[in-house]
Amino acid sequence: MSKRKNTVSLQVRIIHRYLGYFLAGIMFVYALSGIIMIFRDTDFLKTEVITEKKLAPNLTARDLAPIFKKGAKVIKQEGAVLYLRNGNYNQTTGLANIKKMQLPFVLDKMEKLHKANTNSPLYFLNIFFGVALLFFVFSAFWMYTPKMPVFKKGMYFAAGGIVLTIILLFV
Known part of the structure; x- marks a missing residue:
């Protein structure tokens, strides 16, 4: 055994x-x-990546939520440009600049x-x-x-x- x-x-x-x-x-x-x-x-080891997207014009903050994700809250508005926590969106042209922090x-x-x-x-x-x-x-x-x-x-x-x-x- x-x-x-x-x-x-x-x-x-x-x-x-x-x-x-x-x-x-x-x-x-x-x-x-x-x-x-x-x-x-946190942003530890991450780098900022900015992407430019052409979206439909005249979108609301609610419409932008799936695109801007966590940063979709509008901080301020200057004319047709909405400034969000992680980018901006021009309501007239539909052009959006989205900032994202990414790991290598x-x-x-x-x-x-x-x-x-x-x-x-x-x-x-x-x-x-x-x-x-x-x-x-x-x-x-x-x-x-x-x-x-x-x-x-x-x-x-x-x-x-x-x-x-x-x-x-x-x-």
């Missing part, structure tokens, strides 16, 4: 090791994009990967990555036998991580 346990333990360790190597790149991307996403409500191309792609949902083909990768991380969680407990001191010490660290997570969830 101990021979079989040892074999299962050894197989789990091998899978854990090579899956870790395989996922190293994507773990780097998820970690970096996760850190960057913490600052998504690669960081933007990384963030989209991180936020992929079922409408994106990337969600399969997210599911695979989530399942792989769950495997890491559970396989860590098969890395060593429960009799070994390193396993017992690992249980203290696991308990500490669980307690810290619970505290952070309710703060």
Whole structure:
């Protein structure tokens, strides 16, 4: 029986090791994009991009909301020009200048990967990555036998991580 346990333990360790190597790149991307996403409500690492669009003339602020998105609130109006938080719109000509803060191309792609949902083909990768991380969680407990001191010490660290997570969830 101990021979079989040892074999299962050894197989789990091998899978854990090579899956870790395989996922190293994507773990780097998820970690970096996760850190960057913490600052998504700021302009950290973003550059201003101004686009000029020809819209229909005589649109109201309500009509402009889907185009200007969060910056659709009219700040002031000078003649036919409406000034919004993130641009302006000329009601006579229909010409709109829209300012948007964007991450650099690669960081933007990384963030989209991180936020992929079922409408994106990337969600399969997210599911695979989530399942792989769950495997890491559970396989860590098969890395060593429960009799070994390193396993017992690992249980203290696991308990500490669980307690810290619970505290952070309710703060």
